[in-house]
Amino acid sequence: MSNFGDGIPFKNVEFALRIALVKAEMEKREIDALLISEPSNICYLTGYEAWSFYVFQMLVVHRDLEEPVWIGRFMDAVSVRRMTYLSDQSIRPYSDDYVQSVDRDPVDFLVSQLREFCPTLRAVGVETGSFYYSGHTHVRLLSLLPDVQLKDAELLINWIRIRKSSVEIEVMREAGVIADAMIKEAVDAAEPSMRECDLAAVLYRRMISGTSEIGGVYTSSAPYVLSGTRAGEPHAPWSDRIIGTDVPVNIETAGCRRRYHSPISRTIFLGKPSDAYLKLADAVTEGIEAALEVVKPGVTCAEVEFAWRETVARHGFHKEARLGYSIGIGFPPTWGERTASLRASDLTVIDEGMAFHMMPGLWLDNTGVTITQSFVVTARGREDLTKFPRKLIVK
Template sequence: MKESAMSPTGDDIPFQKAEYDRRIATVKREMQRREIDTLLISEPSNICYLTGYEASSFYVFQVLVVHRDLEFPVYAGRFMDAVSVRRMTHLPPDAIRAYTDDYVQSTERDPVDFLVAQLREVCPTLESVGVETGAYYYSARTHMKLIKSLPDTRFVDAELMVNWIRIRKSPQEIEVMREAGAISDAMIRDAVDAASPKMRECDLAAVVYNRMIAGTSELGGVYASSPPYILTGSRTGEPHAPWTDRVIGTGTPINVETSACRRRYHAPISRTIFLGSPPDSYIRLADAVVEGIEAALELIRPGVTCAEVERVWRGMIARHGLHKESRLGYSIGIGFPPSWGERTASIRSSDQTVLEEGMAFHMMPGLWLGDVGVTITQSFVVTESGREDLTKYPRHLVIKP
């Protein structure tokens, strides 16, 4: 019987070792193409992609080292997190290098010195080192210290190298994203059921968070990479403002943008709920958004470019005298704070990325027009001949009289 690529559920490693071996081999081939012998990975999403490690240790210094001649990557991080690395990954003990606590936020010791010592010990060569210069947790100070500590090494910008590799999801990854999608649907259903005029925005956010963590009866959830956005009334024209303790009231739209998270994989969803009877102008606005997203989704298939998809959307909403300044969507997958986006392809007029089977996106045709907004979105994965929707909640304005 052939072994499944999926590991057991619960707190075990998400995938079998063969899945991680495949990912690492792909990264090494790209390293060879770029003439990089050592790759330093600091983006938590990429560390998770190559090892399965998903603990919240990214607020302190940690790096995954991939060398072309080493079988396993080497993790360098804080000693107390080494326990989680051993449990969550297939890495052998000698590939987990832990520094002591006196390196943490210290004015006397620098964890970069620890990393450099490990590099010199384990790496057969350090001729050309790739670093993720734009990663959220790779600081300018770290980069300058590495250059000073390794003066004979050529440093290469490997920003987004792993991100572009993981943009194409394996069948095993897509299955986990389906699980996230099921929880996302439950979050929106709970929000729709709970929303009422006498409720505060923060109370509705609590409903969404409860389902995010509780998940479903079959699937547990964890915290997402971004907080939910719960915006009501005139604040629906703001995409990323925090919720408040204001009472929602009647005759009011509510924008809910959120995502479930399953083993750090996301499936974002947004819906607009209207409490009371919406004016005809608002119904027309919502209908235009739905018409545009449906047309754009119909175009999704391998071989089509992101720009072509955006062009269809732009043409449809232009018929209604509308224009969206921001991008229509972005690639999704593994995510850690501050974002569930992969920072690679965007569905926008200038992006010529060609869609391929296994790519996943959040199509986000949100319109924020000053003091009013509508957000009705869809997460999907590109299939062999079209797309598969990761969330199933109907795409329409939800009206609660």
């Protein structure tokens, strides 16, 4: 059993390397302080993963300070102390009267702290595209820091964390074990008289309980369980409809361990699939195998996507959406890293340590097939993070 279950997930040297990489990029961009609002990036640099991102919080990295500084709600400081290596002087909580208040603004508290502990404050980087960096925050910072240049640092950290260390890969392997257990349990439980919501409950139970050796946690996205004609919808919520007979059931979910995700999707067909549906499933499975064979350091995302596109085209199919995306740490609403995508226009060169969810789902009108693979790039090819067979499951 690993030691990732509780407390600080990695040794300090792991976090020190990550901080050094971020500071080096800040130096290139001439940024004194970096304001980090994206929970995935806060977790990457500190190990902090508590559910406090629904209120204002920020991690500040200054190029002249050894430690980052966490700023957030007072009641969450206790979790910061338990989950991270940060010293007390690097934990700056604000009082509860700043929370969703009409009288006090936590951005004001942030700025007062910046002026107190930052040795220099000429240029400040902000994550303009983060789901958690609001227009209000940006306007307020412009007002309170008229003498400071605000620079766009969107995805600065995301592109650094796209390459996983050996200990990160170990955690993602554990997430993959949980993902496999979830799919296996769903396959065993699925039956025509079952409601979609009950099958979702099976997934949730295994998602949280994990295995006897490793426990799981909530994922960044709810599972997708879509049956029958709804199998043509990629992202709709499950319902309380009865699944029925001679229908596909598309499942997309993930195993999660210390916020690291290993996603997986499979299609269960309850009954006898038609010849047309088997042709669709065969195209997907042949296409994903062809694309996976291309994966290795030095090829581009576009080259991987082309192998898929060329293969399914021979079967008469075309997928407009991207084939996949980089994965790692995730908080709601996504487990994607928002960096590289497996698509025709993405010329990102794949490198050892990058991890992807290859998602060759085909949704056609009122049906669909989803058979996917999460993997990490190795020195010579790839390592699959989930092991469940890549095929249509007929039951």
